[in-house]
Amino acid sequence: MDWFLELEREDQEFIKQLVKSSGSLKELAKIYKVSYPTVRVRLDKIIQRISLIEQQKESSFETKIMEMVINDELSLHLAKKIIENYQEEKK
Template sequence: MGMELLPDWMAGLEDEDMTFIKKFILSSGSLKEMASLYGVTYPTVRLRLDRLIQKIRLSEQAEEEPYVALIKRLAVDDRLDFDTAKLLVTEYRRRKEDA
């Protein structure tokens, strides 16, 4: 499958995310086995899976509001703290309504 055939949600993922998905599938979705593979605790793997789920959901919302999706993605990736992200999104939406 060429890159041009990848769905948008998949094309937006990092190589590390794709590796995680592959290992997850090969371990039949066992978070316990994933924790063992990565040498981390179950809650750590669960958190990583939750963040990956958020990234995929955000990529689906990106078409509707690309700016909001970008801010949320930065927060999910820990590149922007949650409170700042919330403030930016709230202000953006307020200004958008006022326009």
């Protein structure tokens, strides 16, 4: 469970609250006083971060590009194109 330790403190707390609320996103929305879609987006971003942490075997370039997507610095569509071009050049 090393991935948990690598998450930011706020994300760890979010996961704790998710578990305490039996996985209910509606309950989390009440706890954080935000809308359900806001909670869903946050959870999706945490899931993406966890996936990145688990994919340490990937090149650091690709990981950095995907981190930019998670942090809304780059669109997913553009990131895919950049990674595809990078992989083609590596061949």
